[in-house]
Amino acid sequence: MRAALLIVLGLAIGIVGTVFAMNALEDRNPLPHAMMVTMNFHRHQLQQAIRGQHCDASATVEQLQSMQMLSKDIPAAFPDAPQPFLDLAHQLHSAVQTATQSAPADCPALIAALKPVDKVCGDCHKQYR
């Protein structure tokens, strides 16, 4: 009898705990995560182009432009971010802008153009992810 009561109590605590945890997850601002997933989508598209040795200049610029627009939204998507974080977001924007303006015409040019971009992704993730 006592064991059965404890099991019921345990289940009840488990259910309440799950509801609390689910509410906490829902309260979390989904935008930063969503933005990074989208950023990574465009970076991945470029990686696929490189892997397939098919780096079409206009397709490349389109992906880079999307990344540029996203990088501009980072400050708004990460409210309360500290200044060094915002500086890194700005660095990313500049790096992607430079890459876009260099208009990589083939895969080796694209690989070279992405290097400074990837460095900023890494620099920010090392500190803030």
Ligand code: HEC
């Ligand atoms: C200014 C800082 C900053 C820059 C620059 C940055 N990120 Fe992030 N990134 C973050 C933070 C913070 C997280 C964790 C966000 C979260 O999950 O809520 C993150 C998470 C991620 C994730 C993990 C998402 C997941 O599924 O959990 C990916 C992928 C990612 N970033 C890709 C990129 C790529 C690609 C770039 C460069 C083109 C980049 N990020 C540039 C700050 C940055």
